[in-house]
Amino acid sequence: MNYDDIKLINNTALHNFELFVNEHRSFIDYKQKGDKMYLVHTEVPKELQGQGVAEALVAKAFEYIEQHHLTLVPLCSYVQAFLQKHPEWDRILAA
Numbered sequence: 872m873n874y875d876d877i878k879l880i881n882n883t884a885l886h887n888f889e890l891f892v893n894e895h896r897s898f899i900d901y902k903q904k905g906d907k908m909y910l911v912h913t914e915v916p917k918e919l920q921g922q923g924v925a926e927a928l929v930a931k932a933f934e935y936i937e938q939h940h941l942t943l944v945p946l947c948s949y950v951q952a953f954l955q956k957h958p959e960w961d962r963i964l965a966a
Contacts, residue, residue: 874927879935888932890924897924899932899947907965908941913949929953937963 880889887898897919900912910932915925929950936943942965945951954960 872922874924874931877927879928879931881935888928888935890928890931892919892922892924895919897928899928899950901932903941906941907944908936909944910947910950913947925949926953930957933960933963942966 874890874892877890877892880891882889882898885898886901886903888901890897895916895918897915898913899910902909902911910929913925913929915928930953933943941963943960943963944965945954954964
C-alpha cells in the first residue's frame, strides 16, 4: 500500500506524530528539547501491522525533522532498526 497521500499529524498536545489509516491511529511518541527530537516509541494497531505503516510513519517523521531543521535522537528500537536499513537518514542524527 502507498501512504504518500496520508498526512503526518504532529499532535503537540500528546507529543505524538500520528498517521491515520482506515480510521486506525498509528503513532510515534516523542520528546523535543531545543533542536533535538527524541523518538521514544512507535506503535501500530494490530489491524495495520505488516502493511508498511510503521515504515511510512517513521519516514514521514524523519522528513518532518529534516524540514524543521531538527536533529534526531533515536530511542525507539523500531526507529533504530529503520536507520540500520536506511543509512541515508544518518544525516539528521544528533551529534
